[in-house]
Amino acid sequence: MSAPGEAARRKPARRPTIKDIARRAGVSESAVSFALNDRPGVSQDTRARIRRVAQELGWQANSAARALSGERAGCAGLVLARPARTLGVESFFLQLVSGIQEVLSTRRTALLFQVVEDLETECALYRRWWAERRVDGVLVVDPRTRDPRPQLLASLGLPAVVVGGLAAPDPATSTVWADDAKAMARVLDHLHGLGHRRIAHVAGMPDLAHTERRIRSLRTEADRRGLDARHVRSVTTDYSDAEGAEATRRILDAAEPPTAVIYDNDVMAVAGASVAAERGIAVPGGLSIVAWDDSALCRVTHPRLTALVRDTPGFGRLAAQELLAVLDGGPVRTVQGELPHLEARESTGAP
Structure with missing residues (x-):
């Protein structure tokens, strides 16, 4: 059985109010309001005493009240x-x-x-x-x-x-x-320099502006390097590991599968590496993989994944x-x- 007073000790602390401050400071509630809202109507000594009491009680202005008074919500x-x-x-x-x-x-x-x-x-x-x-x-x-x-x-x-x-x-x-355009150019510079001519891009959601920019940049950079458009393509996903894996399976089932795949995030890149492992495709011997965003996932996966690193x-x-x-x-x-x-x-x- 609980000891007397235990229920009271368990009761949540009540937030201090303007009335509490007024009682402790020995002033009216209107004086407290003037002091805490930097309005005229109280002396400097009274304002300082009210603010000191408010601080001692742990009082904070209510965000809803601030908004109604025209102040910021914070x-x-x-x-x-x-x-x-x-x-x-x-x-x-x-x-x-x-x-x-x-x-x-x-x-x-x-x-x-x-x-x-x-x-x-x-x-x-x-x-x-x-x-x-x-x-x-x-x-x-x-x-x-x-x-x-x-x-x-x-x-x-x-x-x-x-x-x-x-x-x-x-x-x-x-x-x-x-x-995103320059970032994609850096990825293409790397893969093209290694000798890749069939490159796939597993992109994110199709209605995102940055997805469109990355797809457009991939095509532009491929054209600039004289790559066959039939061998450089993008597929869109929802960014999940499940859709990343499924997109990888589809592109690897093509008559002329890519030798390198660029993934729009780290999760899909790791999922793609898993699909390659399931099929006995060596990374990077049979398939090179690049992740758009670096993370701990990219650094602990074996082999460690090449990635775009940004702050x-x-x-x-x-x-x-x-x-x-x-x-x-x-x-x-x-x-x-x-x-x-x-x-x-x-x-x-x-x-």
């Missing part, structure tokens, strides 16, 4: 419209979010993160956040080839920064982007810095992130 939003099953094993977004949070925390700004099923649901969420004044601004990821989000956010007056680069520039929206947390920091600049009244800008470099490892060699 929160930035990030919505991800991707199949949830593709996120558990992909390290890119975890690293991106860590960089974002690192910058936001310096301004005591929280990150409100939500995964949704599709773009329509994402747009509905923006409308709700705007109506409820839940966030001060948003970071928009995975730009689409036909993207309704910049126009929607502009119409709401909700500040935004697009992370990844739109298919077409938007004069009203700041953008932080990476040069993903740094890209997240850059995006968060740009959003804070926009919230501070800065101009609309387009900012380019660091170009990734190719780390050649054991998974690529001569065909």
Whole structure:
């Protein structure tokens, strides 16, 4: 049986209120409100005493009340419209979010993160956040080839920064982007230099702007090197290991299978290497593999996977810095992130 007073000890601590501060400081509630909101009506000594009491009690302003009074909510939003099953094993977004949070925390700004099923649901969420004044601004990821989000956010007056680069520039929206075309050129330089002439590209979701850029760049770089278009092709997936493996099986079943495959993320690259192992195809002797994003998966797989290496947390920091600049009244800008470099490892060699 519980000892007397144990139930009381287990009771959750109550958040301090303006009434508690007024009682402790010996002033009226209106005086507390004036002091904590930097309004005239109380002396400097009284203001200092009230703030000292508030700090002792651990009082913090309620975010909803701040929003209603016209102040900032102290929160930035990030919505991800991707199949949830593709996120558990992909390290890119975890690293991106860590960089974002690192910058936001310096301004005591929280990150409100939500995964949704599709773009329509994402747009509905923006409308709700705007109506409820839940966030001060948003970071928009995975730009689409036909993207309704910049126009929607502009119409709401909700500040935004697009992370990844739109298919077409938007004069009203700041953008932080990476040069996928030059990155693909680096991969083609490596594979072509090794002697590969039949190259496949297992890409991500077809409606993403960066997927389109990578596919277009692959074709451009192949043409520039005089490669036969029939032997250089892209297939799209949902970024998952399952679809990455299935796409690998299809391209290896072709009459003239590729001698090298470029995968749009690390998870699909590892899945592709597993398919090659199942079929007794040596990597890189029978098939060279390149992963677009480097991770621990690429470095612990045998053989270790050649990969594009970039500072993903740094890209997240850059995006968060740009959003804070926009919230501070800065101009609309387009900012380019660091170009990734190719780390050649054991998974690529001569065909």
